[in-house]
Amino acid sequence: xxxxxxKPSVGQEELDAIADVFDRAWLGLGPKVAAxxxxxxxxxxxxxxxxxxxxxxxxxxxxxxLDLPPGSKVLVPSMTFVASALSALYNGLxxxxxxxxxxxxxxxxxDLERRITPETRAVVAVHxxxxxxxxxxxxxxxxxxxxxxxxxxxxxxxxxxxxRALGTWGDLGCxxxxxxxxxxxxxxxxxxxxxxxxxxxxxxxxxxxxxKDTWKRQTGYTAEGADDARHWHYEVAEAGYxxxxxxxxxxxxxxxxxxxPAMNARRGALIARYLDGLADMPGVRxxxxxxxxxxxxxxxxxxxxxxxxxxxxxxxxxxxxxATSVHYMPLTLHPLFAAHxxxxxxxxxxxxxxxxxxxxxxxxxxxxxxVVDALKEAGAARAPV
Ligand SMILES: Cc1ncc(COP(=O)(O)O)c(C=O)c1O
Numbered sequence: 001x002x003x004x005x006x007k008p009s010v011g012q013e014e015l016d017a018i019a020d021v022f023d024r025a026w027l028g029l030g031p032k033v034a035a036x037x038x039x040x041x042x043x044x045x046x047x048x049x050x051x052x053x054x055x056x057x058x059x060x061x062x063x064x065x066l067d068l069p070p071g072s073k074v075l076v077p078s079m080t081f082v083a084s085a086l087s088a089l090y091n092g093l094x095x096x097x098x099x100x101x102x103x104x105x106x107x108x109x110x111d112l113e114r115r116i117t118p119e120t121r122a123v124v125a126v127h128x129x130x131x132x133x134x135x136x137x138x139x140x141x142x143x144x145x146x147x148x149x150x151x152x153x154x155x156x157x158x159x160x161x162x163x164r165a166l167g168t169w170g171d172l173g174c175x176x177x178x179x180x181x182x183x184x185x186x187x188x189x190x191x192x193x194x195x196x197x198x199x200x201x202x203x204x205x206x207x208x209x210x211x212k213d214t215w216k217r218q219t220g221y222t223a224e225g226a227d228d229a230r231h232w233h234y235e236v237a238e239a240g241y242x243x244x245x246x247x248x249x250x251x252x253x254x255x256x257x258x259x260x261p262a263m264n265a266r267r268g269a270l271i272a273r274y275l276d277g278l279a280d281m282p283g284v285r286x287x288x289x290x291x292x293x294x295x296x297x298x299x300x301x302x303x304x305x306x307x308x309x310x311x312x313x314x315x316x317x318x319x320x321x322x323a324t325s326v327h328y329m330p331l332t333l334h335p336l337f338a339a340h341x342x343x344x345x346x347x348x349x350x351x352x353x354x355x356x357x358x359x360x361x362x363x364x365x366x367x368x369x370x371v372v373d374a375l376k377e378a379g380a381a382r383a384p385v
Contacts, residue, residue, distance in 0.1 A: 003367050005323035006180035007360040017251040030215045032247035040190050044165035048196035051245030052206050055154040055176030058191040059087035061202040062150045062172040068121045075123040077107040078330040078344040084124050084152050099344035106133045126152040130298035131288045132161040135169040157182040158260045159297030182297050183256040185249035209240030263361040268292035277372030301359040307352035316378035325356040
């Protein structure tokens, strides 16, 4: 049996939505993007949302929206994808890496507090794997120490903590709709903010800095009674980016959003089945303290094994045609961040134990059982010491 690692769950409804966009023949930034932004804002209960082409773009613009002074430092966990840290670098700011808690693998908030200096202005809180950062505590620290909070929700679209959508606890929230994520638009992202002025601050920046996008100019031209011969006029006040979402992606997103609660629930059920299967397995334990019924949205299911055995287990699963990966080699170990090597010892040691296993909404119970069996065999195949 072949088991993929991730697989987007898309079908006829998404195809119909794309056909509709083709029929209207407006494929770029247009009314579908506006409709998706509104639907997303309502879904997470945020006052404003901005559709972009990736979470990487959303994170970049989130830091831009804060207008931090030059020399500011931004706290970022080392146990994350590089985009979380690039958000600060793209804005010419310094990254300060924070270590992870050995159990939850989320940012260690004691370590975070220790690293705050007068130059520290913001923190990028990553809900790694979909397990939520302790947001009540982080917001208390941020309030007391004067930090802005950006939530990186690339792994947890639709996830909630204490009933409140992740992405709306901090000042800004960034979501990913890249093809493997909780829901997809092919590639795509969304920025939300508690203060709508922050979203408006960067709205032109997602479209090269232009104050009036093509759809608005077009509407000004065609609207009934419009007679403004200067409908085409726009101005650029700041160097922006070509970061916009387009109507094709937004049309897929509107369909995927309807399916998101069911897809997240299915992932939760699959995780519960994995946890049952792993319960008595020596030498293997869940990557995160999963709580499948808590309203979180998990993107990664993984396990931890003895560091020295990881590659053998990966090889064994490969021989059984089970795809695996490792999320993540800590950022401090990449050449780009060589100056920070050693800064986060817990993450830099723990990542050797981590294996990501298959998880996607259309995965069957039989596939979970197959992966669990393969893991058991890998354990049994362990050479006696
Ligand atoms: C934690 C995290 N943040 C940001 C991103 C960037 O997302 P995107 O691919 O939509 O730019 C990813 C992508 O995997 C991620 O894992």
